Structure formats: C-alpha cells, structure tokens
Amino acid sequence: MSEHIRDVLVVNRRRQELVSRILQDPSLRLSLITEPGCLADYSATDDMESVTLVDDVQNLDDVRRAVLKLLDRYTFDAIIGPAESSIPTAGYLRSYLGMPGIPFDVAHAFCNKSAMKARLRAAGLRVARSTLAPLDSSVAPFLRRHGLPAVIKPAWGDGAANVHVVRDESDIIEVSRPGGPLLSNDTAPFLIEDFVEFEEEYHCDALVRGGEVPFTAVSKYFGPLLQSKGSVFGSYTLPDDSAEAQELTVLHQAVVDALGLSDSVTHLEVLKTRDGYVVGEIACRPGGGGVPQTLLRAYGFDPWEHFLATELNTPLEWTPRPADGTHLWVMFPVRHGTVSRVPDADVFADVAEVEQLTIKAKPGDRINGMLYSTSMAGVAHCRTDSADDVPALVRTLSERFTVEYGTPRTTAAA
Template sequence: MARRALVLVEATRNTLRYVQSAQRLGLHPIMLSADPGQYDYIAAKGIEAIRVDTDNLDALIRECSLLRTTYDIAGITSSAESFYATAGKLSRHFGLAGPNPASIERCCDKFIQRQLLAEAGVPGPAYRVAVNATEVERFAAEIGLPVILKPAFGMGSSGVRLCRNVDELAEYTTDLLGGKHVWLSSSKQRTWQASPRILVEEFAQGPQYNLEAMGNEVIGIAVADYGQPHFVCRGHIYPAPLTDEECARIADISLSCLRVLGLGWGPANIELRWTKRGPVVIEVNPRLAGSPVPEMVQLAYGVDLITEHIKLVIGKKCDLRRRHSHTVAARYLFADRDGTLDRIDGHNRAAALSGVAEVKSFAKTKTLIIRRGDAGDRIGHVIAASPSHARAEAILQQAVDLINWSITPFPDPW
C-alpha cells in the first residue's frame, strides 16, 4: 500500500507545526517550493522538499501527478495566504477536500472583499480605491483625515500606513506607487506595477479584536494591540475581556462575513474594531492566523487548530471542543533600529519562569536588521499562560524584561 502524504505548498512560520502534526497523524509531509533552501528547517528536520515553480499551476499539477505514482496523496494545503488559493485549485483538480479557490482569491483582493461586505450590509470603514496620487488625495479629502492607505493585495500588515496629514499622505502614496514596498510574490508584484490599486480607508478607532474560526464555528476571540502608523500586531490576549453580549455581536458579524465571502470551509481569521457605532470589520483573512496564534489557541482552549485543519484537508471530521479555559498573553519583540544584530540573550531565563509557555527568537547574531513596517520585523515572541488574566500579563511582562539585544546601526552613508 502506498504511503499517505500531505503536500504543502510553500511555507510560513506555521509550517513546521503542520509538518509535525501531519507526522502525528501518520502522514508523510512533502513540501513544494520555488526555493526550498530559504527554509532552514527543511534540511535540519529531514523534510522531503521538491523544487517547482509554485506560481505555475500547471507545473504544480504535473509535480503532484508524479508524486501520485509513489504516494497516496491524502491532502494538499498551504499555510501561506498567497498560495492558499493555489492549494485549493490543486485539491479540486485531484478530487481532494479543500477551500473554494475562487472565494479565497476574491477575499485576498481587499477591494473586492470590501465591496462584497458593504453590499451585504456588513459594518466596515468608509473606503475608496485609487489608482494614482490624484485619486488618493481626492478620496482622502472625501473620507476625512486621518486615513489608512494599503495595497489591494498583501498580508501581514505589509504596505499598510496611517496617514495623519496631507504631507504623510503624499509621501506614502509616492512610496507605494514607486514600488518601495515589496510585499507580494514576483508574479503579483508585476501585476501591481502594471496596475496599482490603493485602498483609502477611514481610520476606524477603538480596541481591536481578532476572531479565529474553523468552518462556521467560532473558536476564540482575542484582544489585539496594533501599533501605528503601520498597524503591526504587538501582542494578543485570549480570551478577550468581553461580555457575553459583546462576544455574541462580534461572532455574529464574523460569521456573516464568512457567509458573504463563501468561506464556510476551513480556518479563517477576522479582524474587527469596536468603534462608537459598534464592531466594524477591518479585514477577513481566508486562512489560519500566523504563529503564535495557533499555539495560543491551543494553550487557551485546548484546540489544536493546525491538526484539526489537516483533518479537514484529508477528509476527516475535526474536533473543535474546548478542553479547558486559560488566559494566554503574547508579546512580539521588535528591533528598535536598523543595523547588525550583535547579540540577543535572556531567552533561557525568560523561558524558565513559571507560567511562560514559549520563548522564540527569529533572528540570529550578525543578522542584518532592515525594518519594513510589517509583521516580518518581528525578531521573536514570548507567550505566558495562567488561569488569571492579571497574572498572565504580569508573567509576560517579567519574561519580556529579561530579554535583551544589541544592534549596531549601519554606518552613516554620508
């Protein structure tokens, strides 16, 4: 009997957990990547990887067809948003379970997503789509400063910026249209350069909440801390300190988003802000949230989102029952300047604290730090868990205070 395999298209920080979960389920993980060498854990963990043009669907179909001569492909998926629709297309081609790729692609176009939600009456910020600097300026005046500018495609807060005045608006519009911010795969970057579209959005002010769903079931709601002007998440706390009524309102709006966008299969992450007019939808992400959200959900509720997602992918029923309820808090570590990372230490002391669940560093010494104002700027994270909300936050702060780093600025070019 052929060995059952799970095919993963490209990778994110979640992918190693997908590999480990697949192995626990008795599956052989195989990664398809345009450059497997960019993922340092591939060789270290002995993961089978195949080099293929992942922007070319026909090439992927040919590679999967070849794999089927050796393996029983149980499922195909991706932890990367930019390849999730591709994984859906491959799944459909081979008669496997997966999301609706058309729904994923519509959702990944932030303008189309905004249109569909607005037409269905889902509360959201005022918005326009601009293709040049003149339109950006006019639409910002219509909506009223401050406004948020973001590319119609992108993820991880890439290319997102709060513009408080006309000078910031003009400067950042020039940056976006000039291609200073690269946040897409090469093929989509070429599309952007040929026909740029910038969303100009009302700045919806209020606390932010992020909801995780699997299919049509709400798993958990976190309160999130997003910095400005780039709106990069600096931390989460599960569960969010909300009343039952407030949770119900956020859940109802989120589930209505999934219905409108055709996202009733698999994981989804919905970002909302609670404004003066109640919760408004900032963005719907048609995939599992990035690390460490799955780890936090498992610590908070006992639900392993990655394993349950893989079960869906291979055609099995998932189990989303909560096993317990804890408060879980995470803080993301960001470099304070550009330059060369000389040292980063204190992780072992932080990890040894009672209540600290995980301490991770993404940057090694001598790494060149070039901040871009997106989620890729994180150099690590710390997670703490406790039955008490106040205690979880206190443990987290104590752990973060133990971690230190030193960065030597780049030489002055002048």
C-alpha cells in the same frame, strides 16, 4: 495491512508550520511547489516526494502547467496552500481539477482584500470605505480622489506587511514614489481605505465545519495592530461569556456566511469604534505570532492540526477544554540592524505568570528586509488570574526584555 499513504501537494513560499507537520506524519507524502528564492528555507527537501520550482506561486497558469506535469506521475489526495500568497492558487487548482476543498472563488475572497470587502459590504457588514488603485501609477491620484487620512496596502498580503497610513500630501508623494516604501516591496493593485478611528482591536480564531462554527475564541490586542511594528505586541483571551466575546462570535459567523466558507480554520480582525464593530480582515488559515500556542494552552485547540485535517477532508473529533485564567502572548520586536545582545533565557525566572519564553534572535543576526507585525526577537506565553493584571505584566516584561544592536562579530543573516 500497510497503512494507506496519501499524496499531498503543497503550494507555498516560506511558511513552514504545515510543511513540518506533513513531513512528520508517516501516512502523508509531500510534494512541494515553491519559488527558487524560497528553496533555502526548506531543510528537509530530501524527505519530500518531489520539489517543483516556479517563478511565482501566484501565477495561476504557470502553476497549473507545473501541476499537470506532476499529475503524469502522481495522484494527489489534497492540494494545500498555507498562506495568502498560495491559498488562492490552491483553490484555483482544486476548481480546475474538480478536487474537494475550498474552491477558487472562496479562496480568492479570503485573500484579495478588495474582493473580501466587496462581499462583506454586499452582505450588509460594516467595513471601511475603500478604493482599488489598479496600477502603480494610480497610487497618488487615487489617494487624492479617495481622500485623507487613508490606509494603503497591497490587495494581496498578510502579516500587516507594507501597510501605510497616509495623512497629507507629503505622505502621498512618499508612498507613490518609485522605489519608495510601498512600491519597492509590492506591485499594484493596492487597496486604499478610510483610516478608521477605533477604541479597541480584537481577533477571533475559529473552526468552521460544514459552514457552521462550533468553536470560536475571542482575544483582545494590547494595542492597534497597525502600530505594532517595532513595539511590544500581543493579545489576551476574553471569557467566553463576556459581552464582547458573544457579540464577536455572532459577527464571525456572519463573515463566514458572507464569504461562503465551508471548512477551515479562520483568523478574523475586528475594530471597535464609537458606532460599533467594523470588520477588518479575515484569513482562512491559523493566525500568526503567538496565537496558535495560546489557543493550544487556553483551549486545547491546535489550529494547524485542525487546518491540515480540514484540508485533507478528515475533520477531527474534538471538544474545547478551557483552562483557567487569562492567557496571553507577549511578542518582543526586532528592528533593522545587527543584534549584539539578547536577554538570558532566565530573564523572567522570577515572574510566575510567564510559563514559556522563546528567544528567536541571537547575537550576530542581521535584521533586514521587510518587517511584519509578527517579526520578533522573542515571545513569552503567560497566564494571569484576571485580564486586569495584563497591563502591569506587559509593562514589566517590556522593561526587562531588551535587544541591543551594534557591530557584529559574525555575519550570519536572520
């Protein structure tokens, strides 16, 4: 008897991890909805059942009409959005069509930062005081009304992209300028928040089933996420029995309860202040950068595999397999310009703690456009015996992994 083939509709801009997994699974057949400017990112469109282009994957009505046309030919078993730009759209389609999975109100709360903070605040959880600037023209007056210092960011966005700290009137003028760093990359609404002074920053990565959280991994960033762009960046795992991990595991469950999530994989950011923990943001998808590979190495947990399983309503039977030691990922940044030299693949050959090195940049790459917190020249996955060894190891790797920029021999774009 032949295996039943399930049709999966993915609404997506450029995120590739989930698309490649579906294409490799012979029991799944992929249909894609994306934007014309994103199509070049897909190298395997010939292996897809269908490809539909829309002007904007966040335009709910345009995508709805496109899906209704597809339903004339296909019966979809699941509709999936793998990133903040399309998670709410996928939720809207499920709610509209009465399909299983994360409904629109929950998906919206995980991706619209203003709605997220409102729900968390209503549940009694600590978040930064915030104001919504509804129009591009609202940015300057609403920043002045909110008070400084503040942080302003798109209400919809991920990867710490287009997030700006505003400290004085000159910053207000720059950030509200048409064609400036904020408005040239996104349009309103924008979320304005208090700039929170904090001591440490953490992330919790978890599996949610039936509203419960059977697995949570807690990690600590080397430094503030907001200051990471252009710097060596990463995080390391904390022991499950540490006080920090236990407190943040309880906090993560409270955040999931407040937002009404039933089944998914999550990535939560938390700040530790003198007065306690403050919830930053949470996503109902796997974390970026080196987080997925670190979770696989440290616990045997593949977040994209479990994310796909929950989206298909076929949760996996799995138990954590904790590995010895402290696991960390060290990401080496890129900056705007043309890459002229990158380190050799054996740059860390004599550093026993480095178990895997991936170099993504190459000479001739032109780095332009918006840079995210996870924009990288390369990433090293490491293991140490203790968290006490992490600072010295990161310093060593930072000093050795250098990228040079200059006049290119080629004009390849990155």
